[in-house]
Amino acid sequence: MTEKEELVTRWIDGELSPDQELEFKQLEEADPDFCASFKAASEDLRESLLSGFHSEMEVPHGDFFNSQIEKRIRQSYAKESESSSLLSAAIIWIKSPFTWVAASSFCLLLVLSNKNLDQGIGSTVVSTYSPDPSVSIVSAGYNEEAGATVIKLEGLERIPDDTDFSVNHIVSYDRQGPPGFVHFYNKQDEVVYIMETDEYGLPNVF
Amino acid sequence: MNFSLSDSSNEEEQLCRNEESLEKETSNKERDALLIERCQSGDYTAFDELITVYRGKIYAMIFNMIRNDADAWDLSQDVFIKAWKALSKFEGRSAFYTWIYRIAHNVTYDWMRKKKIEGAGEFNDEMLNEAEPGALTSPKAFDSPDQNLQRDELRDKITIAINSLSEDHREVILLKEVEGLSYQEIAESIGSSIGTVMSRLYYARKKLQETLKDNDYD
Numbered sequence: 001m002t003e004k005e006e007l008v009t010r011w012i013d014g015e016l017s018p019d020q021e022l023e024f025k026q027l028e029e030a031d032p033d034f035c036a037s038f039k040a041a042s043e044d045l046r047e048s049l050l051s052g053f054h055s056e057m058e059v060p061h062g063d064f065f066n067s068q069i070e071k072r073i074r075q076s077y078a079k080e081s082e083s084s085s086l087l088s089a090a091i092i093w094i095k096s097p098f099t100w101v102a103a104s105s106f107c108l109l110l111v112l113s114n115k116n117l118d119q120g121i122g123s124t125v126v127s128t129y130s131p132d133p134s135v136s137i138v139s140a141g142y143n144e145e146a147g148a149t150v151i152k153l154e155g156l157e158r159i160p161d162d163t164d165f166s167v168n169h170i171v172s173y174d175r176q177g178p179p180g181f182v183h184f185y186n187k188q189d190e191v192v193y194i195m196e197t198d199e200y201g202l203p204n205v206f
Numbered sequence: 207m208n209f210s211l212s213d214s215s216n217e218e219e220q221l222c223r224n225e226e227s228l229e230k231e232t233s234n235k236e237r238d239a240l241l242i243e244r245c246q247s248g249d250y251t252a253f254d255e256l257i258t259v260y261r262g263k264i265y266a267m268i269f270n271m272i273r274n275d276a277d278a279w280d281l282s283q284d285v286f287i288k289a290w291k292a293l294s295k296f297e298g299r300s301a302f303y304t305w306i307y308r309i310a311h312n313v314t315y316d317w318m319r320k321k322k323i324e325g326a327g328e329f330n331d332e333m334l335n336e337a338e339p340g341a342l343t344s345p346k347a348f349d350s351p352d353q354n355l356q357r358d359e360l361r362d363k364i365t366i367a368i369n370s371l372s373e374d375h376r377e378v379i380l381l382k383e384v385e386g387l388s389y390q391e392i393a394e395s396i397g398s399s400i401g402t403v404m405s406r407l408y409y410a411r412k413k414l415q416e417t418l419k420d421n422d423y424d
Contacts, residue, residue, distance in 0.1 A: 001408045009408055013382065015389050045414055046383045052364035053384045057266040060279060066257050069286050070250065076287070 008038045168192055177201070238302040245293050253293070257286050260303065263385070264310050270380050271314050271373070273365070281317055285310045300394050304387070307395035311377070318373060367417040375410035382407055 001009075004027065010016045011024050028035050059065050130137055135155040143150040170184045170192055178201040184193040196204045237259075244252030264285050269278035288309050296305060368376055374396075381392045392403045 001405055005408065006404065009404065009411075013389070013407075041415055042411065045411060045418070048360065048364050048418060049368075049379070049383045049414075052361040053270045053368070053380060054266050055385045056262040057269060059261045059265045059282065060275065062258070062261065065261060065279065065283065066254055069257060069283050069290075070254070072283065072287055073250075073290055076291075 004034075008035055011035070012039055012042045175201075235301060239298065242293065242296060242298070242302060245290070246296075253286075253290055256302075260306060261286070263303070264306065267307065267310055267380070267385065268314050270384065271377060272318065273369075277317070281313050282310075284313050288313065301391070304391045304394045307381070307385075307387075307391075308397065311396050315373070363418060367414050370417050371410055371413060375406050375413070378403055378406040379410040379414065 007016075007020060007024050007027055010020060016024055130153070132155075135153055138152040138154050140151040141149065167186055167188075167190075169186055171187055172185045172189075174183045174185070175197075176182075178197045179199045180197060182195045182197060183191050184195070186192050198204055238256070241252045241256050241259075245256065261282060265278055265282045268281050268285075269275060272278060272281075285306065289306050292309070296302070368379075371379070377396060378392060381387045381395060387395065389400045389403050392398075393400050396403070
């Protein structure tokens, strides 16, 4: 948009400042055809636009239009007051001493139950299974005295009274490989058990 | 061609018209100020009066932009609801109608964005509406069929030309030529500078003149 065009546009739209009016007079004297044709074209356009577009139109069902607005405003206020009453109820509930007593009790219970859980970590027996149907599991659970999980079985073969369990107590081992063997020794440095391992060091199961 | 640019009788007539419209504008502003004051003190009947005064303008403004009467009706309602809620913040620094036009502008643009009808340059057949039966300047019943036909053709051409503009250019040209707002009022209504308004106006006029000229040779 050139300065000349801006000046003529302002003139057509009645937006000339006093300074610009002087400028325009000079332009009009110098190039009257340009100004005239610009004005004519703009007036034609304005006329055409006004034939197809209106600055004001009758709103269909005007009274209903107004009443609907009032209704919608009232509804929105009702919704707002509903949500604000919910909010104020929540605030009252939060401020209530009973709420705080209840919340404290809940927290205490939570702490206590967590403590119990901590104590039992690693000792909870979720399920038991006996591959030998003649052997049944009587009980399984953590024993605080033993500091270990105790599983009580029934139906096992009787073990002779003279059996010395301490002989099978493994105190050291010696690995060869893998693949190879692992030798397990008791207190007396006697081999109690030999395990064959594969190339990954895992026991070979047959 | 003689355009009689400096015709003194024409200038006098124009001056008279300007004075009349200035007086009307002043009395409208006073009326609005009183109604707004009552609204701000919680008087809904005053707002109802404001709606009745401005509903035709707001409806027309939105209808001119979206060319759909049902949506224009709904959106006009949204404009007044928003206006009622924001009225407590209205300080009267601008005229009420530029303030409410601004709301109408925002509501219309939001709607168009949602509808994704930002089809600048594309013409939609549905947009070629028939004459609005309720339009204040609708053709009179006693026009001849030929006259009606010519008017319809011209309106269709104008609608095509207007729809060939982008929304921004369309809005500015309608606010200027149809609503008769000043640069300052348009700038306030659409939240732009006067420079932007002028350049959009210039481009829109040029494009419309070209489009209408092309259609004449069809």
